[in-house]
Amino acid sequence: TNEGAEALLTVGVTPVGTTKPRAGDEWYPHLAKELKDTKVVGTERDINLEAVMKLKPDLIIGNKMRHEKIYEQLKEIAPTVYAETLRGDWKENFTLYTKAVNKEKEGQNALNDYKKRIAGIKEQLGDKINSKVSIIRFVPGDVRIYQKNSFSGVVLNDIGFKRPPLQDKDEFAIKGITKEQIPNMDGD
Numbered sequence: 001t002n003e004g005a006e007a008l009l010t011v012g013v014t015p016v017g018t019t020k021p022r023a024g025d026e027w028y029p030h031l032a033k034e035l036k037d038t039k040v041v042g043t044e045r046d047i048n049l050e051a052v053m054k055l056k057p058d059l060i061i062g063n064k065m066r067h068e069k070i071y072e073q074l075k076e077i078a079p080t081v082y083a084e085t086l087r088g089d090w091k092e093n094f095t096l097y098t099k100a101v102n103k104e105k106e107g108q109n110a111l112n113d114y115k116k117r118i119a120g121i122k123e124q125l126g127d128k129i130n131s132k133v134s135i136i137r138f139v140p141g142d143v144r145i146y147q148k149n150s151f152s153g154v155v156l157n158d159i160g161f162k163r164p165p166l167q168d169k170d171e172f173a174i175k176g177i178t179k180e181q182i183p184n185m186d187g188d
Contacts, residue, residue: 016055020040047070052074060075087151129159129161134164134185149171149172150172
C-alpha cells in the first residue's frame with residue numbers, strides 16, 4: 001500500500017513495487033523522486049499479482065482492509081505482512097512495517113521526530129490551539145469530512161485541536177457530503 005511504501009521510505013527502504021493511488025497520478029508528488037525506480041503493481045484496491053510475482057520481492061506489505069481476499073496468493077509469492085486496518089491506526093501500522101524490515105530503531109526515531117514536531121507546532125500555535133478544525137477531502141465522485149479515526153484526525157488530536165461536534169467522533173469519515181451538509185464542514 002502507499003501507507004506501507006511511505007513507512008518504508010521513512011526508514012530508508014525503497015520498495016521494488018507498490019500500488020498507485022486512486023487519484024490517478026503514478027505517485028503522490030512528495031513520493032515521486034524516491035519512488036522513481038519503483039514499479040507499479042496495480043492500484044490500492046486492485047493489485048496485479050503477476051506484476052508482483054515478476055518483481056520477486058523478499059517481503060510483501062499489505063493491509064487486511066484492502067487485500068484480505070488475496071492474502072493466500074500473496075504469501076505464495078513472498079512472506080506477507082498485513083496491518084489489520086487503515087485509518088487512525090497509522091502509528092501501529094508504521095511500527096509493524098518498520099519491524100518487518102528490521103528497521104525498528106529507525107522507525108522509533110521517526111516517531112520520536114514526529115512527537116518533537118508536534119510539540120513545536122503546539123508551541124507555535126499558542127492560543128490558536130483552541131480552534132475547532134475540519135478536514136475536508138475531495139476525491140473523484142465524493143466529498144468527505146474526516147473524523148478522529150483517520151490519519152489526519154490523529155494528527156489533529158495529537159496537536160490538540162478541537163473538532164466540531166459532528167466530527168468529534170471515533171469514526172473514519174462522513175462520506176457522500178452534499179451541498180446541504182456544507183455547514184457540517186465548518187470549523188473556526
